[in-house]
Amino acid sequence: MKDRLQLVTFTKGELVLDANQVSTKSYFIRKGILRTYFLKDGKEISEYFCSKDEWINSPKSFMQRKTDIYYIDAIETTEAFSLHVNDLVYLFDHFPEMERYSRLSMGTIFGHLMERIASMRFASAKEKYIHFCESYHEIYHRIPLGMIASYIGITQETLSRIRAEK
Amino acid sequence: MKDRLQLVTFTKGELVLDANQVSTKSYFIRKGILRTYFLKDGKEISEYFCSKDEWINSPKSFMQRKTDIYYIDAIETTEAFSLHVNDLVYLFDHFPEMERYSRLSMGTIFGHLMERIASMRFASAKEKYIHFCESYHEIYHRIPLGMIASYIGITQETLSRIRAEK
């Protein structure tokens, strides 16, 4: 197992995955922050952020072995263990109980996504920001304002004003 | 297998799952429309709609065997096959290849959810409506206006005006 995980380091700003590549590796972060984003009208829209003890990849691309619209980059210099999709398949083949574990954790991730959809629809800009800070309370202060704004779907200016007021 | 699937009928308006129950069954719809919703300030907010040849349940509740905030009801009189979670587990145990299939289809569902999050953030009310009609093109005309409005996160009045203008 050990040799299937490779320790890699990405420097701040480095591109981890380009949107025209298939996401063949999952990264388990030891230190730092990685972020998934996509481009809309030439601007970067942040999709989510991952930090210590979390796995990151481009889900659809990784699971279906085809390209998707998502990029991954490093917001801070980051150390992570990388696991190749083939090795993951090997693990699933040899440890069938992993499938069950993976299926269960999907329930959790689903819950998060659905909650996020709910919060996107009915919250004011300020509530969205508060919700963001709560769901990323460990790292929200390490993420640049502009990236947070695009994550929650408001402009930088509005977010700057929200922060100023309290 | 056959005896694990039960054909059930729900009349229009009937509650299929109450939020204080654990979702122990998945329904595969043969005819009609079922809908997942939750309550916010006493109002029903539609989460998604399912029709012919689709499976519906309360995902987090179903996968983790605990209650969640979602209700399911019938928008039209609906015929569906119900499959109990225990029987599904039985199938997973006896047909390991199902796990793989399920894991792969998760990729697709993930893609849909992520796309929806993206569309919620940057679309105008009109674009959200168009996006809704596209993703539910088979059934969008059978869903009441108010439910569509809450699904896409705008008011009924605004949706009514959008429809009027074109």
Added chain:
DNA sequence: GTGATTATTTGATCTAAGTCAAAAGTTTTG
């Protein structure tokens, strides 16, 4: 360390969509 980028703040408008209220249309049900 200093000039050059890049990120954030502040100010002045503008507009899409929300709110409240009431009228018109549809469905349901006894």
Added chain:
DNA sequence: CAAAACTTTTGACTTAGATCAAATAATCAC
């Protein structure tokens, strides 16, 4: 089939947040 109960439309008004523009502030690279 008529009254009641919903659903949808229309109107007048308000407001949160977008846009455009320019001034600071912070960070990076040589």
